[in-house]
Amino acid sequence: MAIDYSTSEGSKYALIDADRLWHRHVEMARYGATPRGGVNRLALTQVDIDAHVVLAEWAGERGFSVFVDDTGNMFMRREGSDPEAAPVTSGSHCDTQPTGGRFDGIFGVLAALEALVSIEEAGLVTRRPLEVAVWNNEEGVRFTPSYMGSAIYAGSVALDSMLAATDSDGITMGSAVLALKAALPNAAHRPLGSPIAAFIEAHIEQGPELEVAGETIGIVTGMQGTRKFSIEIAGDEAHAGTTPRRHRRDAFVEAVAIVNALHELFHDADDTVRFTIGQFEVFPGALAVVPGRVSFSIDFRHPEQETLERLGNEVEPLCQRVVERCTVSVSEPSRAKPLRFTGLVPEIIERAVGRRGYPYRHIYSGAGHDARHMAGICPSGMIFVPCEKGISHNEAENASPEDLAAGAQIIADVMVDLANRD
Amino acid sequence: MAIDYSTSEGSKYALIDADRLWHRHVEMARYGATPRGGVNRLALTQVDIDAHVVLAEWAGERGFSVFVDDTGNMFMRREGSDPEAAPVTSGSHCDTQPTGGRFDGIFGVLAALEALVSIEEAGLVTRRPLEVAVWNNEEGVRFTPSYMGSAIYAGSVALDSMLAATDSDGITMGSAVLALKAALPNAAHRPLGSPIAAFIEAHIEQGPELEVAGETIGIVTGMQGTRKFSIEIAGDEAHAGTTPRRHRRDAFVEAVAIVNALHELFHDADDTVRFTIGQFEVFPGALAVVPGRVSFSIDFRHPEQETLERLGNEVEPLCQRVVERCTVSVSEPSRAKPLRFTGLVPEIIERAVGRRGYPYRHIYSGAGHDARHMAGICPSGMIFVPCEKGISHNEAENASPEDLAAGAQIIADVMVDLANRD
Numbered sequence: 001m002a003i004d005y006s007t008s009e010g011s012k013y014a015l016i017d018a019d020r021l022w023h024r025h026v027e028m029a030r031y032g033a034t035p036r037g038g039v040n041r042l043a044l045t046q047v048d049i050d051a052h053v054v055l056a057e058w059a060g061e062r063g064f065s066v067f068v069d070d071t072g073n074m075f076m077r078r079e080g081s082d083p084e085a086a087p088v089t090s091g092s093h094c095d096t097q098p099t100g101g102r103f104d105g106i107f108g109v110l111a112a113l114e115a116l117v118s119i120e121e122a123g124l125v126t127r128r129p130l131e132v133a134v135w136n137n138e139e140g141v142r143f144t145p146s147y148m149g150s151a152i153y154a155g156s157v158a159l160d161s162m163l164a165a166t167d168s169d170g171i172t173m174g175s176a177v178l179a180l181k182a183a184l185p186n187a188a189h190r191p192l193g194s195p196i197a198a199f200i201e202a203h204i205e206q207g208p209e210l211e212v213a214g215e216t217i218g219i220v221t222g223m224q225g226t227r228k229f230s231i232e233i234a235g236d237e238a239h240a241g242t243t244p245r246r247h248r249r250d251a252f253v254e255a256v257a258i259v260n261a262l263h264e265l266f267h268d269a270d271d272t273v274r275f276t277i278g279q280f281e282v283f284p285g286a287l288a289v290v291p292g293r294v295s296f297s298i299d300f301r302h303p304e305q306e307t308l309e310r311l312g313n314e315v316e317p318l319c320q321r322v323v324e325r326c327t328v329s330v331s332e333p334s335r336a337k338p339l340r341f342t343g344l345v346p347e348i349i350e351r352a353v354g355r356r357g358y359p360y361r362h363i364y365s366g367a368g369h370d371a372r373h374m375a376g377i378c379p380s381g382m383i384f385v386p387c388e389k390g391i392s393h394n395e396a397e398n399a400s401p402e403d404l405a406a407g408a409q410i411i412a413d414v415m416v417d418l419a420n421r422d
Numbered sequence: 423m424a425i426d427y428s429t430s431e432g433s434k435y436a437l438i439d440a441d442r443l444w445h446r447h448v449e450m451a452r453y454g455a456t457p458r459g460g461v462n463r464l465a466l467t468q469v470d471i472d473a474h475v476v477l478a479e480w481a482g483e484r485g486f487s488v489f490v491d492d493t494g495n496m497f498m499r500r501e502g503s504d505p506e507a508a509p510v511t512s513g514s515h516c517d518t519q520p521t522g523g524r525f526d527g528i529f530g531v532l533a534a535l536e537a538l539v540s541i542e543e544a545g546l547v548t549r550r551p552l553e554v555a556v557w558n559n560e561e562g563v564r565f566t567p568s569y570m571g572s573a574i575y576a577g578s579v580a581l582d583s584m585l586a587a588t589d590s591d592g593i594t595m596g597s598a599v600l601a602l603k604a605a606l607p608n609a610a611h612r613p614l615g616s617p618i619a620a621f622i623e624a625h626i627e628q629g630p631e632l633e634v635a636g637e638t639i640g641i642v643t644g645m646q647g648t649r650k651f652s653i654e655i656a657g658d659e660a661h662a663g664t665t666p667r668r669h670r671r672d673a674f675v676e677a678v679a680i681v682n683a684l685h686e687l688f689h690d691a692d693d694t695v696r697f698t699i700g701q702f703e704v705f706p707g708a709l710a711v712v713p714g715r716v717s718f719s720i721d722f723r724h725p726e727q728e729t730l731e732r733l734g735n736e737v738e739p740l741c742q743r744v745v746e747r748c749t750v751s752v753s754e755p756s757r758a759k760p761l762r763f764t765g766l767v768p769e770i771i772e773r774a775v776g777r778r779g780y781p782y783r784h785i786y787s788g789a790g791h792d793a794r795h796m797a798g799i800c801p802s803g804m805i806f807v808p809c810e811k812g813i814s815h816n817e818a819e820n821a822s823p824e825d826l827a828a829g830a831q832i833i834a835d836v837m838v839d840l841a842n843r844d
Contacts, residue, residue, distance in 0.1 A: 098706040099659055099714070141708050207664040224663060228709060237521055237816040240698035240721045241646060242629040242788035247812070252699055256681055263675070276662035277674055278709045282702045284520040286563050287650060287719045289700050289815045292521070297709045299662045366664035390669075393711045394659040 012420075013413050014115075014122035018405035021114045025404065027054070028094075028110065029102040038395025039102055042167075043095040043137035043148075044072055044176035049183045051094050051106075055134065056184055058113060062120050067190035071152040071159060072136035072177040075190055078116045080129040080419060086195040088126075088418040090115060090411050091133030092203055092370060093149070097141060101397020103204045103387070107404060109134050111202040115412035126419035128197055135370040136177075143173045145228065145334040150370035153192055154377045198345055198418045199374035201382045202407045204399050206367045208390030216406045217353050218363035218384030219346055223372055224274070225305055225338035227312040229298040231258065231319060235326040237284065237292035248290050252282055254326045255294035261322045265314055266300065273311070274301040274366065303338050303364065339372055345381030345418070352413040353383075358406050367392075383410055434842075435835050436537075436544035440827035443536045447826065449476070450516075450532065451524040460817025461524055464589075465517040465559035465570075466494055466598035471605045473516050473528075477556065478606055480535060484542050486554075489612035493574040493581060494558035494599040497612055500538045502551040502841060508617040510548075510840040512537065512833050513555030514625055514792060515571070519563060523819020525626045525809070529826060531556050533624040537834035548841035550619055557792040558599075565595045567650065567756040572792035575614055576799045620767055620840045621796035623804045624829045626821050628789045630812030638828045639775050640785035640806030641768055645794055646696070647727055647760035649734040651720040653680065653741060657748040659706065659714035670712050674704055676748045677716035683744045687736055688722065695733070696723040696788065725760050725786065761794055767803030767840070774835040775805075780828050789814075805832055 031051040032041030041048045052074055056066045059076035067075040077087065092108025112132040119130065135153070140146025143165040151157045163174035181187070205211075210218050235249035259277065266275035279297040298315065302308050316330040353360045363384055374380045385407040388398035453473040454463030463470045474496055478488045481498035489497040499509065514530025534554040541552065557575070562568025565587040573579045585596035603609070627633075632640050657671035681699065688697035701719040720737065724730050738752040775782045785806055796802045807829040810820035 097708050097711055099711070139708075139710070144709075146710065205664075206661045226663070236813075238813065239628045239789055239815040240700060241648070241696055241723050241790060242627075242812065242814065243696075244693045245695075245697075246693055250698075252702060253685070256678060256685075259678055260682065263678075271666045271668055273667075274663055274665075275667075276672075276710070276712055278662060278704070278711050278713060279707050280674060280702065280704045281707075282700070285701050285703075286519050286561075286815075287566075287700045287721050288561070288568065288698070289519055289521070290698055291700060291702075292816070299709050301663050367661060368663060390664065391658075391660065392664065393661040393708075394714070 012124070013416055014118040014124055016114045016118040016405060016408045016412050018401060021110060021405055021408050022401040024110050025102060025106065028106050032096065034099065034395055036395040038397065039096045039100050040098050041094065041096045042098065042142040043139065044180055045142065048095055049180050052134065052180060053183050055109065055113065056187065062117055064116060066184065066187040068181055068184055068187040069153065069190040069192050070177065071149050071162065071192065072180050073149040073153055074134040074187070076113065076116065076132040078120060078130045080126045082127045085128040086197040087129040087131040088198050088415050089131040089133050089196045090200045090202070090415055091135065092201050093135045093138030095137055095139050097139055097393045099395050100393060101395060103397055103399045104206065104392055105138060107204055107399065107407070108202045111408035111411045114408045115415050118412055119416065124416060126416060128419040130415050130419055138370055142167045147368060147370055147373055150373040154373040155193055156373050156376060159192065196374065196378045199371060199378055199380040200345055200349070200411060200414050201369055201371040202411050203369055203382060203384055204387040204392060205384040206387055206390065206392035209363060210384060210386040211388065211390065213361060214359065215361050216358040216385065216403055217360040217410060219349050219353065219360060220341055220365050220382035220384060221362050222338060222340040223365040223368055224301040224303050225308045226301045226336050226368055227308055227332060228334045229315050230295065230331045230333060231298065232293070232295045232329050233258070233323065233326050234293050235291065238290040240288040240290055243290060249325045250290050251294045251326050252291040254323050255296065258319050258322045258328070261318050262298070265318060266311060272302065301366065305337055336368065336372060339375060341375065341381045344379040348414050348417050349381050349383060349410065352410050352417065356409060356413070383407055434546070435838055436540040436546055438536050438540045438827060438830045438834050440823055443532060443827055443830050444823040446532050447524060447528065450528050454518065456521065456817055458817045460819065461518045461522050462520050463516065463518045464520065464564040465561065466602055467564065470517055471602050474556065474602060475605050477531065477535065478609065484539055486538060488606065488609040490603055490606055490609040491575065491612040491614050492599065493571050493584065493614065494602050495571040495575055496556040496609070498535065498538070498554040500542060500552045502548045504549050507550040508619040509551040509553040510620050510837050511553040511555050511618045512622045512624070512837055513557065514623050515557045515560030517559055517561050519561055519815045521817050522815060523817060525819055525821045526628065526814055527560060529626055529821065530624045533830035533833045536830045537837050540834055541838065546838060548838060550841040552837050552841055560792055564589045569790060569792055569795055572795040576795040577615055578795050578798060581614065618796065618800045621793060621800055621802040622767055622771070622833060622836050623791055623793040624833050625791055625804060625806055626809040626814060627806040628809055628812065628814035631785060632806060632808040633810065633812065635783060636781065637783050638780040638807065638825055639782040639832060641771050641775065641782060642763055642787050642804035642806060643784050644760060644762040645787045645790055646723040646725050647730045648723045648758050648790055649730055649754060650756045651737050652717065652753045652755060653720065654715070654717045654751045655680070655745065655748050656715050657713065660712040662710040662712055665712060671747045672712050673716045673748050674713040676745050677718065680741050680744045680750070683740050684720070687740060688733060694724065723788065727759055758790065758794060761797060763797065763803045766801040770836050770839050771803050771805060771832065774832050774839065778831060778835070805829055
């Protein structure tokens, strides 16, 4: 199906190496490998830092230079013919969910690195420099919120408050960034917000559409908007054996009442709303103690801003209405509008996919990605490759070597096109 | 109100020292003190071991000998005139809930120690030895189940399986017992199940009845039966942004459905049922991941065996009926029938309270206590003293020095009576 443009003498495109790409996925999956075949590589933990070091070594082998910024983003750079030009950048993230898979994030990093390596091997000269970005803490598990590295780089959130974010052990993001820098002593400093000419991100779909349709590439048209809430219910701890129901202020019982009302509010007949309670913690968490405190999260996503506004704005009034003897507080640590990718990058992607002859479709992203924040500062776009059964954020996550190779080929072709434009 | 029998020359009773008793409570509250004025002293943690060492020092100052058994119970012994006679024992536990108070458990230990010290100071000779018992892991927080030390001592549960119990860090109860023994190098070995002539336990009420009625002593008539369940729901982890509701196997959503059905089942109009979900854990516990697993606990107590059977036997069928796309498993790690204290010890308690003239009542215990297991191997009884507002298993737990002293006085008097009987 695929047409190899790079084998003809003097092609302007490079041919990526599918075997090398696959073996680098296998190698990366060792860092944080779980017994069930997944990956647990939270942002800037030792295994994540180790993975960064290996990526930097692979870049160094080809003479690419490595940079780190103050928020733990890493960049690997192949120079262009115009040393003053802003780079064309591709990449994604290296961190995973605690029971994550082998492809979410790291595929976008390895596809971009494979693009640079194959372009280097082909001896192609581009006007603009080419860069691989490894955005820090995309998953937002170890430090909240998610997309932290790309959001800070793009100026969407303030650096200082993010560096003060702490993990469950009280370690700040700031000290975790220092640990990364210490592990990369030869990396140069990259100022935050340094200009980027254009950005493209490759990612597994994390949904079933491409696989079901037998298509190789999804050209991403946009991303759902998101609203994330933290709810905290405070009651009184009491003895489970001696305290009658009428004297309890049971934070768990009232939290469940709130959850029931939320499930009702967010239930839509057409199943477009994405409503998830992924974190739910009970304190003190002892068998014989009536809970005095519960905190839980809401992850709410929708493609339409009007629905995000309408339902999201109901969360706090609902909580206050349902709670009886306890008190409840609601905060909204992050919020993002629905996004559309338009213009230069999606057009160039579509031409590249057409030249290679891959079956493709336009596809809307249910997940959020770093490209969201890049779209605020430069022409941006994304491609998806199929993800087995649509399973992601799960140790069983899988993708085929052939599909990953096709995605990396498009990244290589698009980077060349973008880097030779004015 | 109280009549001091011990000041008359040659009294057979000793007078306890209320100041010493109070100051020892203040001293003990330092081990595991929390910022909000409570105590976090889980079984055989370093602070709990430190507290045991101080108790053993206080015993040593009076020439009492110290023993430790293989399950981490500690005994402090004042010899009697008949070296072959089984001891009269009083005591309770030293461990607390994670956000526990300054009196739950430790009062029963300090009241018994104060009884022995005051009897020693009065120069009284008893036929039987007197002992203070410090039962290990009563709360069952660090290691499951609760009442572990007294249950093993009484032969209610097997030693080996209990020593294999692990805490959340994977440390076994067995290695924790070795740490206690290492900290008490001069303690002699006490074989499990060594005979006890009679047992009496003093405890704060953990309910409001005595305070409301203005009474000082509760003579405990019995204890509720308990059934404790562990419920585990297994679904599939999935991406919160991309996975539609119809494709989810959300363990949290189904756990909440089960909880709703349980709340309905256990709701009784007269508020006699004690039903508590104190532990509820969601995995992997990440904002953007549909939960793949939930585990939660049920603590169910009732004074009537028939109700314990009927409602408790409904738990598993209910779970299986409510669950839809997930799977659910139910286990019952502990179960105890309702208990009645009758015979010798309650009679002697009532006479002692009458002699001292303390206002009292007979009272039923909502909470479980170590005396439950002692009642299986020797004549046993309990007394309660008032507990401010009935608040317990809470850092705000409080009791008055006067009430604690009255309780300790009854323990001293009852131990003397019991120790001089045949």
